[in-house]
Amino acid sequence: MIRSLWFALRVALVIVAAIWVMDHPGDVVVTWQGYIIETSVAALIAGMATLMLVATFLYDFWRGVKGMPVFFSRWLKAARQKKGYRALMRGLVSVSAGDVRAAERFARRADANLSDEPLALLLTAQAARLAGNEEKARLCYLDLLGQPHAAFLGVRGLLSQALAEDKLRIAVRLARQAIKLEPRSRWMLNTLFQLEVRAGDWDKAEATLRTALRNGALLPHEADRSQVAFFVARSQAMEADGRHREALDLATRAHDLRADFVPAATQLARLLLADGSVRATMRVVERSWKLSPHPDLAAIWIGLKPDVNELERVNWIGKLLALQPQSVEARLAFARVALSARLWGEARAKMLAAVEGEASVRVFQLLADIELAEHGHTAQALEAAGKWLSRAADAPRDPVWACSACGAPQSSWNAVCPLCGAFGGIDWRVTDARQASINPGETHNPALMEPLVITAAS
Numbered sequence: 001m002i003r004s005l006w007f008a009l010r011v012a013l014v015i016v017a018a019i020w021v022m023d024h025p026g027d028v029v030v031t032w033q034g035y036i037i038e039t040s041v042a043a044l045i046a047g048m049a050t051l052m053l054v055a056t057f058l059y060d061f062w063r064g065v066k067g068m069p070v071f072f073s074r075w076l077k078a079a080r081q082k083k084g085y086r087a088l089m090r091g092l093v094s095v096s097a098g099d100v101r102a103a104e105r106f107a108r109r110a111d112a113n114l115s116d117e118p119l120a121l122l123l124t125a126q127a128a129r130l131a132g133n134e135e136k137a138r139l140c141y142l143d144l145l146g147q148p149h150a151a152f153l154g155v156r157g158l159l160s161q162a163l164a165e166d167k168l169r170i171a172v173r174l175a176r177q178a179i180k181l182e183p184r185s186r187w188m189l190n191t192l193f194q195l196e197v198r199a200g201d202w203d204k205a206e207a208t209l210r211t212a213l214r215n216g217a218l219l220p221h222e223a224d225r226s227q228v229a230f231f232v233a234r235s236q237a238m239e240a241d242g243r244h245r246e247a248l249d250l251a252t253r254a255h256d257l258r259a260d261f262v263p264a265a266t267q268l269a270r271l272l273l274a275d276g277s278v279r280a281t282m283r284v285v286e287r288s289w290k291l292s293p294h295p296d297l298a299a300i301w302i303g304l305k306p307d308v309n310e311l312e313r314v315n316w317i318g319k320l321l322a323l324q325p326q327s328v329e330a331r332l333a334f335a336r337v338a339l340s341a342r343l344w345g346e347a348r349a350k351m352l353a354a355v356e357g358e359a360s361v362r363v364f365q366l367l368a369d370i371e372l373a374e375h376g377h378t379a380q381a382l383e384a385a386g387k388w389l390s391r392a393a394d395a396p397r398d399p400v401w402a403c404s405a406c407g408a409p410q411s412s413w414n415a416v417c418p419l420c421g422a423f424g425g426i427d428w429r430v431t432d433a434r435q436a437s438i439n440p441g442e443t444h445n446p447a448l449m450e451p452l453v454i455t456a457a458s
């Protein structure tokens, strides 16, 4: 609105000026270098206006031509960037898919088109590692280390190389450097903690665990579990070192924190028993048994009365059953002792009661054992045992100690998975044994070997 008013005003001014010139005719005579030019005032003004228009046009044209290279270079840069980012994305996909040749090709293209982009450098490193060129990858990571906003990516890359080469001390140093750059990195705190535990650096590991708790890098349910597993692991290490008093203190802390955590109870119970504190051991087992009945606790309970006869042992395990009368675990523990004492009826009754609930494989196997133990290998007993075993085949699996990180079943609880090195991953769970396909001795901890690119933002 204001613009159109302004335009109308300017047109009006030109018209007024033209009328004024028409109303005031006159001649102009210019004498210059022997030339005489005679014209009217109106023609002179028109000529000058034309000249100014032409000059303006020529000036604009010249500016346009002068700006051409800048325009073209900008256009070319934008086109290169677009090409570079497309190559970057396809390269990251190729790395994830494990396609070495494509990853290298896209890495070269991304690098050529995005020379200042740290992610292109990261892709080059990833592609180099995929192709087995660790040295080239290391140089790229070192390059990243020098870039203020990408230093974490560099440290993380170097760390993953150190982990793959099992260079524990270098890995710890790099993880600490990385945490200074990204103090809340969950992956990095977890990795540092696991490395410190593996190195037996308990004080540093505890400090890292506290940092992780303070920074919220652990979820509430993980926090308790990590702490209790840490106390038990440290207690076991102290015990192995012959530092019984410290081992006992740590086991007590673990059991106070989570009485339902069976490894804490068994560790404390064993240490108390070694001191000859039978009553204290009983209290520990009873407290944890009420929360989570477990065969390891039943074994300790039975071990508390080594010199009693079989009938007395049945009475003794009966006390544990009385604390958890509906529990399948308690019934199984009782039935096994009753079977040893040749109390067939008692053993069978407990197992039949278990069958009415959610009976697992062990219940049916024990029923088959009872048949054969009572009647010997007669045709009738074999038939009855066979029936129970066929039901065992369809029954739900029993829980075992198994690593949640690699899936491998274990004969006992351990803070660090002996197969994959994950900390606190082993728990009492129903597992598919086929998951454990890693060769013994080969370390593959999913937490430690997490792909770098996919989680670069963690």
Ligand SMILES: [Zn+2]
Pocket (backbone or CB within 6 Å): 403, 404, 405, 406, 407, 408, 417, 418, 419, 420, 421, 422, 425
């Ligand atoms: Zn594992």
